[in-house]
Amino acid sequence: MKFSKTALLLAFAAATAVLVSPHPLNAQDKTVDAPELLHPSADSWPIYHGDYSGKRHSPLTQITPQNVHRLGLAWAFQTDQGASIKSTPIVANGILYFTVPDNVWAVDVRSGHRIWHYQYHPNKGLHIGQRGVSIYRDWLYFLTPDAHLISLNAKDGSVRWDVVVADVTKGYWTTMSPMIIGNHVIVGVSGDFDNLTGFLRSVDAETGKTQWQWNATPPVGTPDSTTGGMTWMTGTYDPELNMLYWGTGNPTPVLNGKPRPGLDPYTCSIVALNPDTGKLVWSFSASPHDTHDWDAVETPVLVDRDFHGQPRKMLMQTSRNGYFYVLDRTNGKSLLSTTFGPVNWSLGLDNQGRPIPNTEKEPAPDGRLIAPDEGGLTNYRSPSFDPKTGLFVVDARPSYGIYFAKPADGTFGWAGADYGVWSKGVIEAIDYHTGKIRWKHEVGQHGSGAGVLTTDSGVTFTGDADGNILALSTADGKTLWHAGTGSPMQSSPISIEIDGRQYVITGSGGVLFAWALPDAAGESAATTRQGN
Amino acid sequence: MKKSGNFVWLAMAAGMFVVLSAPVSGYAAQAAQTGETLYKNNCSMCHGDSMEGNPPAIPSLVGVTQRLSSQQITDRVHHGGGAMPAFTQLTDAQIAEIQRYLASSAPPSAPAAPAAPAAPPASPAPSTDSAALVQAGSSLFQQNCSFCHGRDAGGGETGPDLTRSKLVASDSGGDKISQVVRNGRPDKGMPSFNFSDQDLAGLVAFIHSQAAKASAQQGSRRGVDVSDLQTGNVEAGKAYFNGAGKCSTCHSPTGDLAGVASRYEGLHLEEQMLYPHDAKSKVTVTLPSGQTVTGTLAYLDEFTVGLRDSTGTYRSWSIPTVKYSVDAPVEAHADQLSKYTDDDIHNLMAYLQTLR
CATH class of the missing domain: 2.30.30 (SH3 type barrels.)
Structure with missing residues (x-):
């Protein structure tokens, strides 16, 4: 590229102006390590869930229920790829990083223009989705369809190192956004078309060397034992207890439970681990002896407040099998287990608050009608906990499916077949004390697939099945604003504030959108002119 | 693949020139020339200029005259089948000419396996080497069978999964498979094929190797057979239709549902029954x-x-x-989902399957 002398001079002048400006527009050199990850600043969204708690609640208040109707497009970024955006962007130092399988982009949050693009080589891993990168100091961590963990230089997207996490030829793949705790890069794996051991691994942030590995299930071939328990969603972390919380996936064979009698630990479970050693502290089986592919990997949301008058350190999950769980996260004991939509496969709860599966509802040769279907009453897109109202807001999907399995389907991988029959999307606000649903907002046939973000001003951002971005009132679920994007959101919104302007960022199809108030844009432009 | 009109005409002209200038005399040359022209005008757009087809969607016609009888080919051209349209405008004489052209392409022995790196060349002599046999069978299967049975023999839109077939499981050295291949199953839409013993041995070896592979390693989703959905009771289903299920409020076995079991079968029928996604409001x-x-x-x-x-x-x-x-009205189907027992569904299926 060649610059004219004038352009260079102008660029130099602009840079000088910024340097001498008495009010720096943002802290350009903030180091993303423990302090920032423990207490993210308003201009950053440095980890998958925004912070370690998984609440997906933004403290920002510029966009309010009163002014949100004036929200407009600040910019849109085209990936020019066929893959849907399923990632949550992270933002640090004014730069946004997001992904689709095999691709990472660094984008300037102010303008939406591309800073760099990294493309991984063609590979045979399953390209089902990519949920985002994570950052530690100047380095990004990115998982590929063929189960490699790659460390990229956040400045230019160049590769620092590349380590193999799991063997793609055995049927593993990876999609998740790694979790950073101290110098641990914690990565999980996917792969339930084969009978494989699920595991969580901690890798040294600097060298890529393995620090520890926790296996969810025993080695393949252990008699009367399950395989599976994949770890494909980012967990949460309590720094006070120094406990890492993670959800595990379904057992394998998936639809045939006969070769794996009993609870099938630690599949479809919420587990608490020590992040320094990988040792299990406690576990809770969300779907004991699952035969319906209901991974319990949905966000384990950490909430500290009263539960029926007593202060508690809680963990809440709306699980794919249709149950809403509130646990005491110090010990994994159940505080509340209840359904949040149609569920027809259990006989009630046992004395530990776990559902008792009805054996009549296991997949059968002539079929069983099951609620919810394989996609679940919710799935990987994030719910949000709103501290002001105490509401747990989730994109629910009431659904029915038919499940089949017969001896000829064998005992390997799926080992059966299932088909969705009917479904719809409903945004639900759950009272965590009782599980009662305070309000519902229907979002269309087959479900929307959008995650949820609540903000401190009382606005809930999500999407519907037809591709509208929605802003709802967190208090009552009423629609405040919408914009059609042409494709339903398959990811979860985030919000950050830069140069005094609050942005809400959403992805639909292959396009990333940044929304902001026009007034804030005017103020921002004025600031820039002053600077010049 | 798209070609410009000019290119096709040039290619045809070149073909005709070659044929006309070839040292072949009299009627045979003319017939072959006409057969070739007819092939190019009617068949080549799908089956390819060299009859190579595009398996599994479109079968290869290389050597087809050795596998199907003249009558079978004529019937298929006249009536179509699968994705192939019926060519009613072609006369028997014209089809005979096309067949002569097809025969002119027939290879002297089994077609060679597609050139895969490190694959041993297919032996022209009867082979006893099992890997080579499977390889040759694979090639034949892709050309002749995958159109219906899927590229991996795991079943396709119109043909059953052979890897889970009881017949394949009980077959020993081709005793059962050969019979079906040679005689066809006309009632189920499977044509008969005149393969040589050597070709058949390859096909049998390939099908068995696929079945073994499937039972050992296939972890992907499996299927539902029509025979799986026969556990219900017709009378109980009829009673549910007219009673608790309230189906008769909107539907009639002699009205909108007359012949429904001929239009849909198996899983497709059950899915339509539970929730017809294409219903209009x-x-x-x-x-x-x-x-x-x-x-x-x-x-x-x-x-x-x-x-x-x-x-x-x-x-x-x-x-x-x-x-x-x-x-x-389709919302009644959604409302019913929370009310069905699994027996209700199986009984209702049994009843609907009587409405042919």
């Missing part, structure tokens, strides 16, 4: 003027309602500006 929109517009619901979210009127024209309105009401 009616919508009536009342405009501020008081005028009403009625049509088929085409779009509805919180903000916009769209319909297609009786002329097929799409119209839409912003919801705050109009009143609308949707008549969606």
Whole structure:
């Protein structure tokens, strides 16, 4: 590229102006390590869930229920790829990083223009989705369809190192956004078309060397034992207890439970681990002896407040099998287990608050009608906990499916077949004390697939099945604003504030959108002119 | 693949020139030339200029005259089948000429396996080497069978999964498979094939190797056979249809459901029964003027309602500006989902399957 002398001079002048400006527009050199990850600043969204708690609640208040109707497009970024955006962007130092399988982009949050693009080589891993990168100091961590963990230089997207996490030829793949705790890069794996051991691994942030590995299930071939328990969603972390919380996936064979009698630990479970050693502290089986592919990997949301008058350190999950769980996260004991939509496969709860599966509802040769279907009453897109109202807001999907399995389907991988029959999307606000649903907002046939973000001003951002971005009132679920994007959101919104302007960022199809108030844009432009 | 008209004409002209100038005399040359022209005008757009087809979607015709009888080919061309249209305009004489052209391409022995790196060349002599046999069988299978049975023998749109077939499981050295291949199953739409013993041995070896592979390693989703869905009781299903299920409120076995089991079968029928996704809803929109517009619901979210009127024209309105009401009889299917027992579903399936 060649610059004219004038352009260079102008660029130099602009840079000088910024340097001498008495009010720096943002802290350009903030180091993303423990302090920032423990207490993210308003201009950053440095980890998958925004912070370690998984609440997906933004403290920002510029966009309010009163002014949100004036929200407009600040910019849109085209990936020019066929893959849907399923990632949550992270933002640090004014730069946004997001992904689709095999691709990472660094984008300037102010303008939406591309800073760099990294493309991984063609590979045979399953390209089902990519949920985002994570950052530690100047380095990004990115998982590929063929189960490699790659460390990229956040400045230019160049590769620092590349380590193999799991063997793609055995049927593993990876999609998740790694979790950073101290110098641990914690990565999980996917792969339930084969009978494989699920595991969580901690890798040294600097060298890529393995620090520890926790296996969810025993080695393949252990008699009367399950395989599976994949770890494909980012967990949460309590720094006070120094406990890492993670959800595990379904057992394998998936639809045939006969070769794996009993609870099938630690599949479809919420587990608490020590992040320094990988040792299990406690576990809770969300779907004991699952035969319906209901991974319990949905966000384990950490909430500290009263539960029926007593202060508690809680963990809440709306699980794919249709149950809403509130646990005491110090010990994994159940505080509340209840359904949040149609569920027809259990006989009630046992004395530990776990559902008792009805054996009549296991997949059968002539079929069983099951609620919810394989996609679940919710799935990987994030719910949000709103501290002001105490509401747990989730994109629910009431659904029915038919499940089949017969001896000829064998005992390997799926080992059966299932088909969705009917479904719809409903945004639900759950009272965590009782599980009662305070309000519902229907979002269309087959479900929307959008995650949820609540903000401190009382606005809930999500999407519907037809591709509208929605802003709802967190208090009552009423629609405040919408914009059609042409494709339903398959990811979860985030919000950050830069140069005094609050942005809400959403992805639909292959396009990333940044929304902001026009007034804030005017103020921002004025600031820039002053600077010049 | 798309070709310009000019290119096709040039290619044809070149072909004709070659044929005309070849040292072949009399009627045979003319017939072959006409057969080739007929092939190019009617068949080559799908089966390819060299009869190579595009398996599994479109079968190869290389050597087809050795596998199918003249009558079978004539019938297939006249009546079509699968994705192939019927060529009713072609006379028997013309089809005979096409067949002569097809025969001119027939290889002297089994077609060689596609050139895969490190694959041993297919031996022209009867082979006892099992890997080579499977390889040769694979090639034949892709050309002749995968159109219906899928590229991996795991079943396709019109042919069953051979890897889980009871017949394949009970076959020993081709004793059962050969019979079916040679005689066909005319009642089920499978043609008979005249393969040589050597070709058949390859096919049998390939099918068995696929079945072994499937039982050992295939972890992907499996299927549902029509025979799986026969556990219900017809009388109980009929009683549910007319009673607790309230199906008869909207449906009639002699009206809209007459012959439904001939239109759908197996899983497809069950899915249609539980929730017919293509069912249309009616919508009536009342405009501020008081005028009403009625049509088929085409779009509805919180903000916009769209319909297609009786002329097929799409119209839409912003919801705050109009009143609308949707008549969606299909919602009764969704309401029923929480009421069915699994027996109700199996019985209802048994009853619906009598409506042929």
